[in-house]
Amino acid sequence: MEGTVNHELIYEFLIQYGGGGISLMKDYWEEGIAFICIDHKEKRNALSGKMCTELRKCIEELENWKTGKAVIMMGEGINFCSGADLDFVRKECNPTAGYYLSSYMHDILIRFRKLPLITVTLLHGIAVGGGAEISTYTDYLLVTDNARVGFVQGTMGIITAWGAETS
Secondary structure (H helix, E strand, C coil): CCCCCCHHHHHHHHCCCCCCEEEEEEEECCCCEEEEEEECHHHCCCECHHHHHHHHHHHHHHHCCCCCCEEEEEECCCCCECCECHHHHHHCCCHHHHHHHHHHHHHHHHHHHCCCCEEEEEECCEEECHHHHHHCCCCEEEECCCCEEECCHHHHCCCCCCCCCCC
């Protein structure tokens, strides 16, 4: 699996696992502020494969946004994000699928961190697993009183696969 990651192949793999959605609203208040909203309330805003591809499209759009100043990432409803949709993960529990999801999300989060915008996570409710990892990629965390953050991957017998950046 060494070499260049084929994001088009991974996209085709991930897009088939639907549920939820990621939306981008740009230029809020006409001040160059954007919101990325994670919306999969019935699964505590867990990311489906389709949602991962939508997040990538949001980041690509923000990379080309010339008038942008800031982006706030948030979850719809009472939770920020509970990581990957475990139904999807269980269905595709194999090394290839793990590599696909890990490398795809890692690329997205690195690109998110490198945006020429101020980035903020509005952390409310739960942010566990991959959701906790996502929250570490912004410049600032705005944390509510009811927030609970947990890097629970070790208790599940896995590693923090989305945030394994060394540089």
